Amino acid sequence: MLVTLDEHGGIARIEGDPSNPATGGHVCLKGLGYARRVGYRDRLLTPMRRRRSGGGFDPIAWDEVLGAISERLTRIRATNGPSSVLYYEGSGSHGALGGLSMAFWRQFGGCTTTYGDLCWPAGLEATRLTYGANIHNHPRLTRDSRFILIWGHNPAETNIHQWRLILDAQDRGAIVAVVDPRSTDTTDAADIHVQPRPGTDAALALGLARIIVDAGLHDTAFLGAHAAGFEQYRARLADYPVERVADITGIDPAAIHGLALAYGRTRPALLIAGFGLQRHHRAGQAMRAVALLPAVTGNVGVAGGGWQYANLASHCLRELPLPPEPDGMRAVPVSQVARHLETLTDPPIRAAWIERGNPCSQNPAAPRVRTGLASLDLVVVVDQFMTPTAECADFVLPAKTLFEEEDLVTAYWHPYLQWRAKIVEPPGQVKPESEIWRLLCERFGYDATWFPVDKIAYLRQLLPAGHESAFEALMERPLDLSGRGDVAFADRRFPTPSGKVQFASDEAAERWGVGAVPEYAPLDEGHSSALASRLPLQLLSCKTRDRIHSQFGNLDWVREVERPHVLDISPQDGSARGITDGARVAVWNDRGRIELEARVTPGIRPGVVHILEGWCHEGDPDVNALTAEGVTDMNHGATFYECLVDVERI
């Protein structure tokens, strides 16, 4: 972004940065929303302390609050040990300097952190097992595709820069096909749309592959040279005739045929998968099944083709220099914070420090995260606003925004490393997290030299070996330091055990206990499970472009343009329950119950309902009262979309 300040230091203009080849000078609603966010009336400008009674918070000076926090932390550590403190960091604000928190915790003696990720880890591992690396073609090559298959992904909402490129490709004659149980802004514009039951994508992918192979549309030359385990995979396809796939997915066999032949016949074809595809127990195997389709058709290592899920090419920074890791470090899965707050022992959690995240709204079983925190001796939350998580705190520390501290930022769709300049001083008494940690270290008498005095010099040394001199250029424009070309795997060299695309992966079996060849397995809490006879509707809780999860949703400018707060339900499911458009309904399962307005929409497939995630202000319903603390079959992800519910009119 390019930001222009006015004479008072306020934001006069926000524009896209034309020197970013991926976004090409374009900006989005959230980028523009920063103009309102950084100076918003509700922004926290001082530390806050919870009142002893009656609710609410009072301002408190930094000196006092750090004194109170350090005194309590010391006491808790003395009684229970350092790992009785949970340090939870979310992904609400990215930057290399975020790692500096460990300079404190390691000297503190350790703490409990989280491992895994709420977003995308199963897909990352599935891609790594299959292709060896999470890289993909440069975004600009999207325009060269003749067929774009978008799977479990809604770029018109969640990657609008990519969507622009897809529209450009469509203007040039590309066919756009979408696999999504819902109708979205993406599916509106598509040429082909199939709506499988959630969690059945592995069956659909293997069914498509079967049709493609039976029709002789697979790329035998590519497979002969660059596939490992293709024969085992091909044998597996025998289990996925179109009738069975239609039965599992709920898609018409003719539509499955049509999609398979269209994808198989059109070159180059691009397959873009979203995170939605992997938010359930069978995520890794499902992702592997889908990820193999480009390899089946030879659409790998070509411009306009490929498998696109994550591009970690910009994740090339060196590790931060930190004190050595002490014995007192422990970690819990990030999708099971509530459970561990409730049941962890030896030692139990007695304190929590939460920054850059909002687990009391955004994590599975969020209301139980809230009650879990309520029982602790100390909760510190660092945030820009009083989120539901901050409301649980004993002390709230005011967090910076991205304009108030310099840093280096990586990406996950394009290969560019970016310099984030500091353009304004933090307002009021706001301090960047790095400063908070430095002050806390000083209070404890720890070595504070781990914290940079000159941040530019510090960040310069994080550039990868051989690229230190690129820093000045980096301050001018985003840089691709990966040394790779625009086309991923153009050289057809895959960093896998076999050096080829792994259609069968022993590593998958050994590491994660899943089948070496991907297969479809029904979800534990899916449409064919026993629970479905009692709770027959599958709940999806997808993202909207109005926010980044729960961020921006408190701003009046965004509330004015945002999508309505409704439950999407099909006419069939609605009429069976006497629910008309606009009626007030309750959505419930064994984990919780929420109430909101229903929107009867023919766009969603029967058996599926949907509520947007990320609402957390002024009495909004919290969809995470219903979600489960499951873990994906590989790489410790979350299972937000594996959630059965029922709905009733109230």
Added chain:
Amino acid sequence: MSGAGFLVDLHRCVGCGSCVLACRIENGRADELAWRRVLPLNLRRHPGGPTYFLSVACHHCGEPACLRGCPSRAYEQRADGVVVHHEDRCLGCRYCEMTCPFGTPKYDERLGVVSKCHLCADRLDQGLAPACVAACPTEALRYQGPGAVMGADARAGVPGFVDPAGCRPNIRFAPPKGARRVVLFAALEKMVRR
């Protein structure tokens, strides 16, 4: 279309509202009513019709109703067609709110005058695109200069947008695309014309 105005590509617009925010920022309208708004058509995705979004601000009409009706001649039309409102001549009678059939002029209670989109005339004079156009992430919203020649499929009206008062609005719409939506849109156009 004869004067300067906007082209809205109904296929590319996803109703994100970036244009609304960019206009707010550019014109310093943080707490006031926004000059631009984005209106969904069939957001419920009823299969009987397409779903698309109309991003509208001021249409800088060929026969502006606001200008014709203003008792104090606070409106003026430039040579390029941009209709500009002079706040220092405005009585706050709000007649233009009634005469405009599109809901364009916005009354500010605090200032006692109306205001509206002026097509970022200052930016145009510097050779820049209007702020909303520059901000559109899908390039759905475009600026068309006076006398611009548009594609054959550009329409002056689409279902949801008509000219009931003979104002000759300078806005054009590119119809939605995509194999499925094209059919729905054609059927809707036919139904509305009947």
Added chain:
Amino acid sequence: MSQSSGNMPLVWFTSLAVAGGGMIASSAWRAPSDLSSQAVGLAFGTIALCTGILVSLSHLGRTSRAPLAVRGVGRSALSHEIVLAGATVAAALALLATYWQGSFSAWPRLAVAATATLFLLSIGRVYHLGGQRTWRGAAVLMPLTAGLACGEVFLQAIGNASIREDSLAYWIVPIDALVFTVRWWTLARNTSALMPQRVDASRLHNLSAARLLIFDAVPLVLLDMHVAGPAIVAVALGLALDRWLFYALADQHTIEVEIARVEAMIERGSRIG
């Protein structure tokens, strides 16, 4: 000027302006058969119109800029209405000033009557807008007929026998009722199933019938019975109801309204097909 029916300043302004203009016209056009009653009519009419003008000034966002309103003459219907309001007041006062001469001469009083009549017409013109379907057609004539009806009823109520003889009330009031009924019928026809309803049909009929009764029927009956005071009260109440109903039935076209219309068609279209 919002579309809600609760826009009371406009209701007051137009009621006072219409009544005032009508009283001035009625007092001025007739030969001076009952000079004192006509002078009362002119005076009350002028007061009513001036009060209406003051109310409308207070409704402006920038009251001090009101004099700029004359700049739109030649183009803006609102400018014309404002100028004619001022001209009617000035003309009425000028004519009143000649009261002490014992008579109203022909050309001056006809000029005053013409100015007031043009003023009443100009009120309807202000609301003749392409984007306001329910304010077009017969509605444009309503300030004229209602204003003259007010004037004639008022004069007949306070006037002497010769006023009662040449009163046009028995002509104007039925004409006004006819104009109103034409409008009522046009509105009822246009509330088709495809339009989002602004005022539901039964409310439209009830309020319209009430208006005809209170503004047209009752005053004529009371005049016939020589009950002057209540006749004037009836027209006053009836006029306020008429003007309130006028704004309540506003159906301004906006893009939102058009979209709602199309969405209703989409729903309907699928029920048929």
